[in-house]
């Protein structure tokens with residue numbers, strides 16, 4: 001899409017969870033090597049992809065994100081041994097579940113990147129941003145806010161009806 | 163001396179909460195001794211207009227069970243909020259949407275189709291003329307009305323402010339009795355009210371924590387349904403024996419009754435303390451123990467859960483982070 005093309009001005013917000021040891025370093029390397037990638041991703045560093053609870057993903061999606069990227073070390077290279085396999089299993093289970101909520105698989109992407117793969121990481125982000133642009137905004141409706149008259153204070157009950 | 167007023171109401175519910183309250187046996191006499199029952203459709207005949215005529219905040223405590231599915235449910239939630247000093251979300255439906263909340267996975271139109279369409283997928287439907295219930299219909303005697311169905315189910319605290327929560331489907335009778343005892347102590351001036359927003363009549367941990375079954379193996383190679391398995395060991399964790407058990411994500415308070423008798427926990431006490439989203443926590447727990455590391459092998463194990471959203475959010479869908487299917491949420495209220 002060229003800068004002059006204003007038919008699609010949608011810029012998705014993507015939350016990216018990166019692990020401290022590989023994928024965050026990949027992002028860092030992309031930066032220090034001046035590799036450009038779209039600014040749509042807000043990276044959040046966690047110690048390991050095994051720390052990513054599906055709750056984080058659901059919270060991001062229900063609070064306004066259009067997509068979530070989960071990035072970890074390559075299988076077999078997790079610094080906490082097997083935790084990225086857990087991330088993989090959670091991702092697959094989450095995808096199955098999200099389908100029932102009408103959320104497309106491209107909105108939650110799992111990717112592996114070693115500390116040396118800055119270019120690959122940048123490419124993954126570019127691909128994801130493209131795919132989410134195609135899907136359009138997620139715009140998950142805000143949680144309903146309770147209303148109703150609440151007596152300002154709950155009285156001392158021993159005085160009630162005495 | 164006039165007694166403080168008590169009310170109990172059901173919205174989109176099955177009636178089990180009412181039965182559970184009656185199951186407190188002679189304790190119900192304490193309720194009667196300390197409160198004047200002002201409104202309780204399951205137990206006595208008081209009309210809505212009688213409630214509307216009551217002074218605001220004149221009911222001391224209302225136990226509200228059921229979720230908000232129709233305009234009538236919403237009206238009663240607002241009305242009882244206005245008339246009650248203490249509004250208690252009572253039971254799973256009021257707190258988390260419960261089984262009725264699973265309808266949030268389908269749009270309203272598809273619900274009507276499934277239930278009323280002549281050649282519907284529902285095998286019990288026989289409706290050759292494609293009749294549908296109408297919000298208002300004319301009969302010789304006048305106009306008949308039905309409360310319209312809202313697009314999605316909401317929990318009580320998504321509609322009005324709630325003071326306390328009593329979880330469970332239904333809440334355990336011994337827990338109900340304890341909550342009533344605590345209330346009576348407050349009314350007598352012997353105790354203080356718990357802080358607003360407190361969860362009453364439940365534990366502060368998970369069902370696993372209360373469950374006596376042993377846990378050792380951390381990996382499962384296949385997830386089955388209970389009828390597909392040979393008789394199970396009576397002292398080993400059911401999850402480890404290949405059953406989906408919601409114990410790790412579910413609030414304690416039921417004395418782990420289901421796992422005790424060999425049936426997996428299905429999650430009726432809702433999210434465990436500190437858990438934002440019961441289904442997400444359960445996904446975390448289940449995915450952690452799946453004994454496979456390759457995508458295809460993982461999927462083969464996960465195929466043992468044919469309805470993941472329905473299994474992980476069986477009781478808490480309407481109160482989960484996503485709350486409903488996207489199409490259902492997009493419908494007009």
Ligand code: SF4
Pocket residue numbers: 369370371373374375377398399400401402407408409410418421426427
């Ligand atoms: S998973 Fe179920 S059976 Fe196993 S310890 Fe927890 S509650 Fe008990």
Ligand code: FES
Pocket residue numbers: 019020021022023047048049050071072073077078079080083084
């Ligand atoms: S440390 Fe990178 S995935 Fe575990």
